[in-house]
Amino acid sequence: MTAMNTTEPTLPQVVCVARARIPTTQGPDIFLHLYSNDRDNKEHLAIVFGEDIRSRSLFKRQSPNETQQDRMIRGAYVGKLYPGRHVADVDEKLGMKLEFDSRTGELVFDPRTTWDGQNDTLVRIHSECYTGENAWSARCDCGEQFDRAGKLIACEHEKETGIIGGNGHGVIVYLRQEGRGIGLGEKLKAYNLQDLGADTVQANLMLKHPIDARDFSLGKSILLDLGINNVRLLTNNPDKIAQVEHEGILHCVERVPMVPIHWTDDNKGIDSKEIEGYLRTKIERMGHLLQKPLNLHTTPSTTISVPNLTPTK
Numbered sequence: 001m002t003a004m005n006t007t008e009p010t011l012p013q014v015v016c017v018a019r020a021r022i023p024t025t026q027g028p029d030i031f032l033h034l035y036s037n038d039r040d041n042k043e044h045l046a047i048v049f050g051e052d053i054r055s056r057s058l059f060k061r062q063s064p065n066e067t068q069q070d071r072m073i074r075g076a077y078v079g080k081l082y083p084g085r086h087v088a089d090v091d092e093k094l095g096m097k098l099e100f101d102s103r104t105g106e107l108v109f110d111p112r113t114t115w116d117g118q119n120d121t122l123v124r125i126h127s128e129c130y131t132g133e134n135a136w137s138a139r140c141d142c143g144e145q146f147d148r149a150g151k152l153i154a155c156e157h158e159k160e161t162g163i164i165g166g167n168g169h170g171v172i173v174y175l176r177q178e179g180r181g182i183g184l185g186e187k188l189k190a191y192n193l194q195d196l197g198a199d200t201v202q203a204n205l206m207l208k209h210p211i212d213a214r215d216f217s218l219g220k221s222i223l224l225d226l227g228i229n230n231v232r233l234l235t236n237n238p239d240k241i242a243q244v245e246h247e248g249i250l251h252c253v254e255r256v257p258m259v260p261i262h263w264t265d266d267n268k269g270i271d272s273k274e275i276e277g278y279l280r281t282k283i284e285r286m287g288h289l290l291q292k293p294l295n296l297h298t299t300p301s302t303t304i305s306v307p308n309l310t311p312t313k
Helices: 068-074 130-134 142-154 184-195 200-206 219-226 238-244 273-286
Strands: 013-023 030-037 045-048 120-127 169-175 230-234 249-255
Touching: 013 045, 013 068, 013 219, 030 219, 045 142, 045 219, 120 142, 120 238, 120 249, 130 142, 130 184, 130 200, 142 169, 142 230, 184 200, 200 273, 219 238, 230 238, 238 249
Parallel strands: 120 169, 120 230, 230 249
Antiparallel strands: 013 030, 030 045, 045 169
């Protein structure tokens, strides 16, 4: 009898090519990490809260010819940059120093300078949504979730819900997979189909796309590169919970729900018939873990009729 192969799929290879401090308008500094990978040509990102959460690929010594100036320019420095600083691996003002393996060049873990990956770390794996994040769209809650994830990671706890925040440590992995993986152009076509009567699932299928074409394996690789092992995952999507797991090295220790703000405060959040239909479809057809009943502007029905629509060939 042949034994079942339970080996985990090979993860994408990712390399952090640059990191920079970004002062923010609403909270602590963040460190924006830009990644290349061996699966696509897109520039995926990690928005990191906490100077001590370090990319292993970025901080690894690249070659004997690499200068300290080179390291500072690409962001592989400890502490803070300041005019006149010359050494990336030592911040004399803050008394911080990084150590590296003399043979491999790998960063040597030191809890005084580097976040312990065994800590339960608040994480959001977020897929790009131009319309929700930049065009003030009330069709989806993506922009709201992105903003709220940042606030939750920055705070100690959220008073309204009692959710324990990240207290300034955590990661938003930002994956460039617009429209659940179908791209912005196809997503706009799907919006037109929705205005003609389809829901978000039907629209994708009519355009000959999967309901959800996203792949979160790049997110796993980025988290591992950042030295994260135990994840408190900000999501309502059961598929993300399953996909973030990687046996022996990456584990979802808690799901932190992303409850729509309007459900907890009638005067805040997104209030539109489009968002209600969108959330209802997520719950009823995609299995998202939201439990509050929706008070829709229109009468719910189990079958949605889409008149005069011909699927794209």
